[in-house]
Amino acid sequence: MNTLLEDAQAAGASVGLTADRITINGGKPLVGRIELKGAKNLVTKAMVASLLGETPSELRSVPEISDVRVVKGLLEVHGVKVSSVGADTLMLDPSNVESAHFEVIDAYAGSSRIPILFCGPLLHRLGEAFIPDLGGCRIGDRPIDFHLESLRRFGAVVDKQPQGIRLTAPNGLKGAKIELAYPSVGATEQVLLTAVRAEGTTELRGAAVEPEIMDLINILQKMGAIISVDTDRVIRIEGVERLEGYKHTALFDRNEAASWAAAALATNGDIFVGGARQSEMLTFLNVFRKVGGAFEIQDDGIRFFHPGGKLKPVIIETDVHPGFMTDWQQPLVVALTKAEGVSIVHETVYEQRFGFTDALVDMGAQIQLHRECLGGAECRFGQRNFNHSAVIVGPTELHAADVVVPDLRGGFSHLIAALSADGASTVSNVGIIARGYENFIEKLRALGADFVLEA
Ligand code: EPU
Numbered sequence: 001m002n003t004l005l006e007d008a009q010a011a012g013a014s015v016g017l018t019a020d021r022i023t024i025n026g027g028k029p030l031v032g033r034i035e036l037k038g039a040k041n042l043v044t045k046a047m048v049a050s051l052l053g054e055t056p057s058e059l060r061s062v063p064e065i066s067d068v069r070v071v072k073g074l075l076e077v078h079g080v081k082v083s084s085v086g087a088d089t090l091m092l093d094p095s096n097v098e099s100a101h102f103e104v105i106d107a108y109a110g111s112s113r114i115p116i117l118f119c120g121p122l123l124h125r126l127g128e129a130f131i132p133d134l135g136g137c138r139i140g141d142r143p144i145d146f147h148l149e150s151l152r153r154f155g156a157v158v159d160k161q162p163q164g165i166r167l168t169a170p171n172g173l174k175g176a177k178i179e180l181a182y183p184s185v186g187a188t189e190q191v192l193l194t195a196v197r198a199e200g201t202t203e204l205r206g207a208a209v210e211p212e213i214m215d216l217i218n219i220l221q222k223m224g225a226i227i228s229v230d231t232d233r234v235i236r237i238e239g240v241e242r243l244e245g246y247k248h249t250a251l252f253d254r255n256e257a258a259s260w261a262a263a264a265l266a267t268n269g270d271i272f273v274g275g276a277r278q279s280e281m282l283t284f285l286n287v288f289r290k291v292g293g294a295f296e297i298q299d300d301g302i303r304f305f306h307p308g309g310k311l312k313p314v315i316i317e318t319d320v321h322p323g324f325m326t327d328w329q330q331p332l333v334v335a336l337t338k339a340e341g342v343s344i345v346h347e348t349v350y351e352q353r354f355g356f357t358d359a360l361v362d363m364g365a366q367i368q369l370h371r372e373c374l375g376g377a378e379c380r381f382g383q384r385n386f387n388h389s390a391v392i393v394g395p396t397e398l399h400a401a402d403v404v405v406p407d408l409r410g411g412f413s414h415l416i417a418a419l420s421a422d423g424a425s426t427v428s429n430v431g432i433i434a435r436g437y438e439n440f441i442e443k444l445r446a447l448g449a450d451f452v453l454e455a
Contacts (some may be wrong), residue, residue, distance in 0.1 A: 007431075008432045009184075010064070011432055012431025013431070014048045015066050015069065015429055016068075020429060020431065020439075020454065021429075022418075022426070022430050022451050022453055023424055024424065024426075024427065026425060028449070029269035030271055030446060030447040032239060032271065032272070033274060034443045035274040036062060036252045036253050036257055036276060037219070038061035038249070039250060039251050039252060039254065039256075040063065040253060040435075043059065043063065043250045044191050046216065046248065047068070047072070047075060048114065049121070049193060049220060050246075050360070051078070051080060051094050051097065052094075052193065053223055053245040053246065054084050054245070055095075055220070055244035056092060056093040057091070057223075057247070057272065058085075058134065058247045058248070059092065059158040059247065061252075063088070063089050063438035064308055065436055065438050066419075066435045067112055067114070067435050071112070077239070080097060081093040081095075084217050087322070088445060094125075099126060109340070113186065116190065119167055120190060120193040121194075122167075122192025123168075123169045123252065124198075125352075127168060127169055127258055128166070128169075130164055140447060142208050142393050146182070146184050147187050150176075151167060153177075154175075154198055158354040162238060162367070173194060173198040173237050174198055174200055175199060176203075177202075178203070180204070180207065181206065182380070183207060183209070183233060188209075189216060191204045191207070192204075192216060192237065193220075193440050195237035196239060197240065198237075198239040198350060200239055201236065203234065203236050205241065206235075209320075209321055210320070214229070215250065218248070219246050220243075222246040222247070222248060223245065224244055226238040226240060252280075254280045254281050254284070254311075254325075255436070256438075257281060257302065258331065259416075259437070260324070261284070262332045262335050262413075264289065264306060265288070265292075265293045265306050265410075266338060266416050268420075269427075270306070271304050271447060272302075273301050273302050274300055275305060276301050276417070278297045278430050281302070283325075284325070291313075291332070292307070292312045292339070293305070293306060293311075294306070297326070312339055313341035314339070315375040316345045316346070317345075317379075328351055329347060329409075330356055330410050330412065331413045333413060334413050335416075335433060336414040337360060337367070337396050338394055338395050339392075339394045340392075341394065343392040344392075344393070345389070345390045346375045346389045348373075348380070349374075350380070351381045352387075355410060356414065357363075358411050360404075362403065363399055363401045363421055363422075365396050366392065366396055367390055367391070370390075370391065371386060371387055373389060374391065397421075397422070398417055398420055399423060400421050404427075404428045405432045408437075409428070410433045411433040415440075416432075
């Protein structure tokens with residue numbers, strides 16, 4: 001596996017960011033307007049879905065982030081022609097997918113979790129698939145057992161080899177009854193992308209129902225799939241013989257929206273996040289308001305601002321949708337260091353998503369991590385010795401420090417911390433942030449941040 005620095009450099013370079021470090025003169029409010037594009041966690045899957053079509057697909061509102069580059073590279077290795085039309089539209093033409101160049105897949109996989117989602121589409125198209133060692137943020141063990149078990153239920157044969165996993169489907173793929181032990185986003189997408197072309201009906205119980213999954217279902221339906229979603233996490237898919245390409249504008253990135261909202265709050269700022277919508281962010285908006293943040297919902301976006309006064313502590317438990325998303329927790333924790341009193345964040349989705357708090361403590365925050373499930377129900381990690389609850393005692397004034405980005409969302413929280421701290425902080429490995437935040441350097445500039453980039 002690559003080092004964190006190598007991952008950061010590769011991710012940054014792929015979107016033209018040559019700097020490894022940013023020195024931020026903090027203590028100034030972020031004020032202004034930024035525009036969102038499509039959600040990283042939808043766009044990358046939508047690109048994979050194009051493999052299932054017999055005709056080209058057109059995906060709009062694609063952000064310029066390195067995870068998109070990684071998936072583009074992987075699709076091209078498999079013979080999909082990917083071309084850009086205008087600023088943010090991709091044409092994905094799968095008509096020449098005949099065989100995969102397995103020997104080069106590894107080089108393209110980068111630090112991404114997406115290759116696992118190629119399995120179903122490739123098994124349908126080619127009868128085989130090869131999945132290299134998976135990357136992604138270092139925020140927990142991140143097993144793929146649900147994925148492999150689901151694929152076996154469809155009839156795939158899974159062969160684990162030293163270089164990766166080889167899959168074949170000697171008897172084709174057939175609809176199956178599948179129940180997930182936990183509503184995994186990726187495993188739900190795996191089942192959807194496989195079931196739509198499998199013979200017969202698939203019933204998925206315990207499915208994740210994140211808005212990004214609903215948008216993937218929208219795309220698959222446009223392609224010709226038959227999918228129904230019940231209110232009790234049950235998804236039924238009737239397999240069809242042929243799917244066409246799609247035309248689709250990707251759902252906005254609500255994780256990025258929440259990140260800028262947290263940045264506005266922590267820096268006493270005022271940011272209009274163009275493209276953000278209320279309905280996919282209800283849970284975030286409730287918490288934002290409880291902490292003391294203010295927002296105004298407009299037709300073309302949401303204004304997030306610090307209305308003055310003291311911030312208040314909250315108790316949050318991260319959860320699958322419609323709960324409070326795990327990806328929102330890291331940026332918001334920075335604002336919680338400024339709230340008057342004791343906040344608790346119980347992380348129930350990933351067992352190790354508090355690594356980023358070490359840097360905040362170095363900057364003067366009072367944060368203690370606990371193995372117990374604090375502030376809510378017992379979760380899967382309760383008896384397993386993971387520091388997955390954080391107690392944040394505020395208010396604390398953050399002071400400048402030199403910090404190293406550990407993962408995507410943790411990295412953004414380090415940026416926020418540096419922006420809100422007095423003095424000059426250096427944040428290293430910023431390329432990691434380019435995995436999921438489009439043009440974040442230009443956006444910081446537009447919001448009036450005072451910083452210098454260093455190679
Ligand atoms: N899990 C298993 N076995 C599996 C799959 C998942 O035990 O086979 C566990 C995971 O270890 C984790 C939990 O289930 O504890 C949830 O994982 P999930 O599969 O839902 O996550 P994912 O699909 O790998 C996506 C996003 C994450 C986001 C989560 C939760 C993408 C590319 N990634 O990950 O996004 O946090 O869903 O919503 O869509 C990010 O954007 O920074 C990010 C990490």
